[in-house]
Amino acid sequence: MKTYDFVSAGSIRQALSREDASYLAGGTTLVDLMKLEVMTPAHVVDINSLPLRGIHCAPQGLRIGALERMADVAVHHEVAQRWSMVSTALALSASPQLRNMASIGGNLLQRTRCDYFRDVRMPCNKRKPGSGCPAVNGDNRMHAILGGSSACVATHASDLAVALVALDASIRLQDRHGERVIKLADFYRLPGDTPSVENQLRPGELITEVIVPACDWPQAYVKVRDRTSYEFPGLGGCGGRRALGRGAGRPHRGRRRGHPAVAVAGRGEGSAGQAGDRGELPGGGPHGGG
Amino acid sequence: MAESVSRRGFLGSAAAASVVGTVAVAPGRAWADSVPPDRIRLSVNGKAYEIDADPTVTLLDALRERLGLTGTKKGCDRGQCGACTVHVDGRRVVSCLTLAIACAGKKVVTIEGIADGDSLHPVQQAFVDCDGFQCGFCTSGQIMSAVEVVAQGAARSDEEIREAMSGNICRCGAYPNIVDAIKQCRGDH
Numbered sequence: 001m002k003t004y005d006f007v008s009a010g011s012i013r014q015a016l017s018r019e020d021a022s023y024l025a026g027g028t029t030l031v032d033l034m035k036l037e038v039m040t041p042a043h044v045v046d047i048n049s050l051p052l053r054g055i056h057c058a059p060q061g062l063r064i065g066a067l068e069r070m071a072d073v074a075v076h077h078e079v080a081q082r083w084s085m086v087s088t089a090l091a092l093s094a095s096p097q098l099r100n101m102a103s104i105g106g107n108l109l110q111r112t113r114c115d116y117f118r119d120v121r122m123p124c125n126k127r128k129p130g131s132g133c134p135a136v137n138g139d140n141r142m143h144a145i146l147g148g149s150s151a152c153v154a155t156h157a158s159d160l161a162v163a164l165v166a167l168d169a170s171i172r173l174q175d176r177h178g179e180r181v182i183k184l185a186d187f188y189r190l191p192g193d194t195p196s197v198e199n200q201l202r203p204g205e206l207i208t209e210v211i212v213p214a215c216d217w218p219q220a221y222v223k224v225r226d227r228t229s230y231e232f233p234g235l236g237g238c239g240g241r242r243a244l245g246r247g248a249g250r251p252h253r254g255r256r257r258g259h260p261a262v263a264v265a266g267r268g269e270g271s272a273g274q275a276g277d278r279g280e281l282p283g284g285g286p287h288g289g290g
Numbered sequence: 291m292a293e294s295v296s297r298r299g300f301l302g303s304a305a306a307a308s309v310v311g312t313v314a315v316a317p318g319r320a321w322a323d324s325v326p327p328d329r330i331r332l333s334v335n336g337k338a339y340e341i342d343a344d345p346t347v348t349l350l351d352a353l354r355e356r357l358g359l360t361g362t363k364k365g366c367d368r369g370q371c372g373a374c375t376v377h378v379d380g381r382r383v384v385s386c387l388t389l390a391i392a393c394a395g396k397k398v399v400t401i402e403g404i405a406d407g408d409s410l411h412p413v414q415q416a417f418v419d420c421d422g423f424q425c426g427f428c429t430s431g432q433i434m435s436a437v438e439v440v441a442q443g444a445a446r447s448d449e450e451i452r453e454a455m456s457g458n459i460c461r462c463g464a465y466p467n468i469v470d471a472i473k474q475c476r477g478d479h
């Protein structure tokens with residue numbers, strides 16, 4: 001691992017004072033990638049003492065503090081009742097140990113599991129812009145079927161992000177200059193010519209909470225993978241409103257009616273019965289209309 | 291020296307750590323902290339230590355190489371196999387993706403810390419009774435996971451137990467006996 005200096009932030013203001021730092025939440029992405037020297041920050045700021053906790057269920061929606069752990073949200077009773085897609089997506093993610101460690105904010109910022117990205121001896125446009133993408137013609141069984149580009153066909157590995165995009169969730173961000181709230185669907189960017197830019201997070205900006213609107217239609221999250229448990233998704237899909245992830249460069253929402261393989265339940269704008277009649281999944285352009 | 295030195299004993303004595311008292315360590319490296327940058331304070335199995343380690347050292351390496359607590363195993367070193375499972379503040383985590391420095395002020399418990407003197411923890415005893423292992427490499431991680439699974443009591447059916455234990459891979463395939471061991475323990479908690 002490349003050396004770095006390490007501090008634990010006692011307040012949000014302190015954390016935001018280091019624009020060049022990498023934040024440490026659960027560390028299950030950051031520590032993994034620092035060990036592989038894929039991520040080489042000079043400063044690491046531990047944010048786990050910050051008051052970014054709490055799971056608040058209200059009639060109008062759900063708010064989850066960015067430092068809540070995946071395991072705690074997954075078993076939260078009211079979340080399971082009213083936002084079952086969220087709990088199912090979390091319960092099907094990673095392993096129990098990793099869910100105890102990993103935070104909701106960190107989950108949304110996890111990096112792709114592309115093996116070339118994770119191997120610093122290989123070229124990779126996402127890790128080293130302009131170096132090329134061996135996956136386009138290489139081992140790409142687990143790569144994107146939607147939203148890839150000639151520069152990068154990596155997929156987004158988060159199960160949770162797929163569920164949250166389907167639910168039209170937003171995230172609250174904070175930096176030194178103030179706060180903003182942005183739709184998660186707009187937060188993620190497709191690779192295009194600049195796969196190294198994955199989202200709209202600014203340097204030194206914190207995710208402080210996730211905001212999920214109330215949802216009264218039936219929901220389901222379905223994950224297709226190589227093993228029955230503890231495996232990244234080959235494909236993740238949500239019903240109700242449809243979102244498709246992990247098969248894709250970022251989580252997608254079906255634009256009109258769902259795709260048969262994706263619309264597993266619910267109604268959204270069309271009924272499950274109609275789903276697929278005029279099924280359309282967006283290709284490379286901007287998506288997100290529900 | 292004529293005395294023969296066992297590998298385990300040698301590793302143990304070579305570990306560069308000092309015990310600084312029991313429990314109640316000061317919280318970790320705060321914005322301005324008095325601990326020198328290459329020292330980390332840890333509380334492991336109820337003992338407080340101060341070790342020589344920079345911020346890049348994982349909890350797994352700190353336990354094995356600095357404290358000589360080699361019961362926690364390094365399998366994949368990538369968060370995938372569960373061999374390195376320990377408890378931090380009462381929750382099971384993989385120590386290979388945990389930074390030692392981030393554990394300052396927290397309570398770490400390893401496989402060495404769960405028995406009560408010479409009497410095995412009920413989960414350890416159940417693994418012995420049910421032959422819950424073959425080569426034993428994954429076993430300390432399996433047991434640390436099983437301790438949480440038994441304590442939570444949520445996993446009832448065989449299938450639920452298997453899912454709750456899915457973060458611990460066993461290359462020898464001792465899974466059926468591990469499920470039996472967990473079932474045997476249920477009455478103990």
Ligand SMILES: Cc1cc2nc3c(=O)[nH]c(=O)nc-3n(C[C@H](O)[C@H](O)[C@H](O)COP(=O)(O)OP(=O)(O)OC[C@H]3O[C@@H](n4cnc5c(N)ncnc54)[C@H](O)[C@@H]3O)c2cc1C
Pocket residue numbers: 022023024025026027028029030031032066067092093094095098101102103104105106107108109110157158159160205206207208230231232233368369370
């Ligand atoms: C073996 C393995 C299997 C996995 N399987 C799955 C799976 O099946 N499904 C799935 O969805 N995920 C899976 N994951 C990924 C895992 O869920 C993520 O690593 C985890 O959610 C990241 O959260 P964290 O808190 O550990 O993030 P960290 O590693 O602490 O942080 C990740 C990134 O986000 C930044 N960050 C963290 N919190 C904030 C914040 N609040 N504001 C701003 N920046 C922040 C960090 O600086 C870092 O760049 C797996 C991981 C491993 C190692």
Ligand code: SF4
Pocket residue numbers: 112114115116117123124125126127132133134135136143151152153154195
């Ligand atoms: S698919 Fe993307 S992440 Fe993978 S090697 Fe190509 S550029 Fe890198």
Ligand code: FES
Pocket residue numbers: 363364365366367368369370371372373374375384385386387
């Ligand atoms: S060694 Fe930590 S999970 Fe494999």
Ligand code: FES
Pocket residue numbers: 422423424425426427428429459460461462463464
């Ligand atoms: S007993 Fe050998 S790996 Fe599990």
